[in-house]
Amino acid sequence: MVTAGMRRYRVRTDLQATLVGPRGREPLNLNALFPGAGQDALLRLEVGFGHGEFISALAHAHPHDRFIGIEHDDLRVTKTAHKCLKDGVANVRLFGAEAHGFVRDRLPPASVDRIYILFPDPWPKLGHRRRRLLTRSFLLDLSHAAAPGCRLVMASDTHEYAFQCLSNLSALPGLWRNSYAPAGYRFDIPTRFPSLFERHKKEEGCSIAYLLMERTGSPAPERLTWRRPDLSGLPPHTSG
Ligand SMILES: C[S@@+](CC[C@H](N)C(=O)[O-])C[C@H]1O[C@@H](n2cnc3c(N)ncnc32)[C@H](O)[C@@H]1O
Secondary structure, eight states: OOOHHHHGGGSOOHHHHTTBOOOSSSOOOHHHHSTTOOTTOOEEEEESOTTSHHHHHHHHHOTTSEEEEEESOHHHHHHHHHHHHHTTOOSEEEEESOHHHHHHHHSOTTOEEEEEEESOOOOOSGGGGGGOSOOHHHHHHHHHHEEEEEEEEEEESOHHHHHHHHHHHHTSTTTEEETTTTTSOEESOOOSSOOHHHHHHHHTTOOOEEEEEEEOSSOOOOOOOOOOOOOTTSOTTOOO
């Protein structure tokens, strides 16, 4: 269901479109995407940015870094472009895309310095779990895109999903170092720029599990086979 508040984002203005990256499957040309960015500008990626609170606030705080956001709900892409423009944020490029295909096809190898995956759709029903994004195949594709030293942050109030993600990352031999050893995760840490879901979940009194991993310099092994999902039958913002 599209709420009345979101209806206004059905039409994207030309100005909003300046922050939206082109569709396609070809690898991104990062220099063309961020002309004028400094040599040492970090590339930060948010997967499933939702209503854009986090990416717009972080990009505002780091005006010299480059931000790529992926979100398959086009209304949320336009809403986030609107929010960024309102906040004077120009260093983001938003892509209306399915995240696995985007990461696999479009991110150049070893290009990403920070990855944020905040409250990925948990698909709590057993029969729906195969729709979860953070599979070993997806995380391996992400490992190809991650530069040595890249940090990956994941947060979820579905603790079992966070542990599944941790287990999948740990199964990629030697690619990721856990920054929250020895437990491997932390609960309920304070965050500087809470996402919308994070704020809501904290207000509801939910406990949140956080992961922080760092990419090692080990080369990623060959990619796993992956079948492009057919999302045509699903409402784009279904959250399981
Ligand atoms: C539960 S919401 C969390 C949004 C935001 N990260 C937050 O913390 O407020 C999950 C978001 O991920 C998006 N999403 C889920 N699966 C995706 C996929 N495969 N590709 C791109 N976006 C996806 C959804 O449309 C939704 O906006």
